[in-house]
Amino acid sequence: MVERAAREPGLRAALFPLPGPLRFLLLSSFLIPLGSFMVLPFMSVFLHERLGMGLGTVGVILAVASLVQFSGGIVGGALADRIGLRRTMLWALVVRTAGFAGLLLALRWPPLAVGALVLTCCGAALYLPANKAYLVHGVDDERRPAFLSAGNAALNAGMAVGPLIAGPFVLSSPGFLFAAVTALFIAVTAGHLRLPATEGQHATKPGETARPGPxxxxxxxxxxxxxxxxxxxxxxxxxxxxxxxxxxxxxxxxxxxxxxxxxxxxxxxxxxxxxxxxxxxxxxxxxxxxxxxxxxxxxxxxxxxxxxxxxxxxxxxxxxxxxxxxxxxxxxxxxxxxxxxxxxxxxxxxxxxxxxxxxxxxxxxxxxxxxxxxxxxxxxxxxxxxxxxxxxxxxxxxxxxxxxxxxxxxxx
Known part of the structure; x- marks a missing residue:
């Protein structure tokens, strides 16, 4: 047991040297929740105060959005299994970018806000399984916890910083806020275009001959x-x-x-x-x-x-x-x-x-x-x-x- 522990890499040794694509993916794991949490934690306030929706309606909307964002991951995993990890992440980011752009348009036509919010949650559901799978692709079992925890740390850092940046602008300048987040997602999506494709490399594990249900x-x-x-x-x-x-x-x-x-x-x-x-x-x-x-x-x-x-x-x-x-x-x-x-x-x-x-x-x-x-x-x-x-x-x-x-x- 002592010998085994001695052979196991420390955190730094497990993560480094880190290839360029994974460095970008970890950066994206910070930027995506950063942009998302500049908006999503304040949606109840925005829908109620800015768009005039009742709190009961707001509660139902947020419950549905949360369910889509989490449970939709089963669809995201199945899609990545079929079309590959990079393509799934790209489609997810396109959907999510469209959602934030829809929130900007909702300032002129409020009913669009509900569909835009659901779109952002659909994009999150599609993205995260593919992101995690790309992060640990080709990584041996002993190093996987370090890569997964690094991704989780980046995600939580973005979630922590996003509300601090956005708080002053949610009600005073929501148009500026939604435009900035949309621009951020466009840039992150463009960066994902440069990631190496993974199609055919790990869509299925060895021994899987067919594509079963999710x-x-x-x-x-x-x-x-x-x-x-x-x-x-x-x-x-x-x-x-x-x-x-x-x-x-x-x-x-x-x-x-x-x-x-x-x-x-x-x-x-x-x-x-x-x-x-x-x-x-x-x-x-x-x-x-x-x-x-x-x-x-x-x-x-x-x-x-x-x-x-x-x-x-x-x-x-x-x-x-x-x-x-x-x-x-x-x-x-x-x-x-x-x-x-x-x-x-x-x-x-x-x-x-x-x-x-x-x-x-x-x-x-x-x-x-x-x-x-x-x-x-x-x-x-x-x-x-x-x-x-x-x-x-x-x-x-x-x-x-x-x-x-x-x-x-x-x-x-």
Whole structure:
């Protein structure tokens, strides 16, 4: 075990030397969420304040958009499997650029805003599975966590910086903001034209002779664990803003988010090798325990609890989200793009369920006069629901392995 650890590359050795196409892809992984998060976090304010839509309507629009953005990844993975990674990324960026241009036009014709928002989410759904698969194409198993975590760090950095840049312009100069983001996406799309094509190189894994459906060969346990992790994490993502503003301030809520983004950017790349070596059962235990501790701590409602609770939740999701992706790649016989698409579908189902069920729980806790109960109930779910994965694991292990599929793609 010691010898094996000594042979494994450190973070720097795993990533470098980095070829030019991958350097550009990592830069794009920062620029794309940077542009997106200059707009998307403020859409509720923009639709309600600027375009005059009711909050009920805005909520439905954002719920549909979120479901499309996450669950549409299954389509993105299947498309990449058919036409190749670079072509899929290009089409995705064209769609997303059209969406941001549509938001600019919506300033003159407001009904166009809904279709434009959905277009941006469709583009995101198509892009991310192909992006992740291109990033790890040809990379050996020991180096994959470093590349995936570097991509996640770039993505989170863009998500953190985007709102800081755009905040002053959302209501005062939205036309300038939408035009700038559209121009950014045009430039990023042009850059993707120069990426080497990957068609025919890894659209399918060895042994795949036909193109099965997008859900064929799904790695059941990582899929279910990912859905559950996103369901529990999105209690924090969906409802912390309301809770934090009530108990602290909107400025302090921004500080909590900045801390969470910073932890992902710094900790996940450094811990990627450790997470890869960690047994899957241990990773699930550590991750869900971190979520439970952080959610329970939020119930205290003070500023220290918000900061420490947010940090624990983020550390838990760092382990869960990366390990579930790595396990899905290891256990499935499908192409990388399809696997990432399947995991995005799981994330979308979990996030959607969190919005629906979590919203009802939050309303109930408000009726009791103490919204801290919402976080305690969420924490309890972190402890009570994960053991169901063990039942799923046992049942999956009893399924027959198809001939020639020694990885047990449908079962493990």
């Amino acid at each position: 859900l064929t060969g799904v790695a059941i346990l990582p899929f279910a664990a990912n859905a559950l992790a996103f369901y529990l994490y999105f209690h924090f993502q969906h409802f912390l803003a309301v809770y934090a503003v009530e108990h602290a301030s909107s400025a302090f809520y921004s500080m909590v988010l900045l801390l969470c983004f910073t932890l992902v950017i710094v900790v996940q790349p450094l811990a990627s090798g450790l997470i890869r070596r960690m047994p899957y059962a241990l990773a699930l235990t550590v991750g869900f325990t971190g979520l439970a501790a952080g959610l329970a701590l939020l119930a205290a409602g003070n500023r220290t609890a918000l900061l420490v609770g947010g940090a624990l939740i983020t550390l838990g999701d760092i382990v869960l989200f990366l390990k579930n992706d790595l396990e899905a790649l290891r256990r499935s016989s499908r192409s990388d793009a399809v696997v990432f698409g399947q995991q995005r579908l799981a994330a979308g189902l979990g996030a959607c369920a969190s919005g629906v069920l979590g919203g009802q729980l939050y309303v109930l806790s408000e009726h009791t006069g103490n919204t801290g109960w919402f976080w305690l109930l969420a924490a309890a779910q972190c402890l009570l629901l994960p053991p169901l994965l063990l039942v799923l694991r046992r049942r999956a292990a009893q399924l027959p392995v198809p001939d020639g599929d020694h990885e047990g793609a449908l079962t493990r």
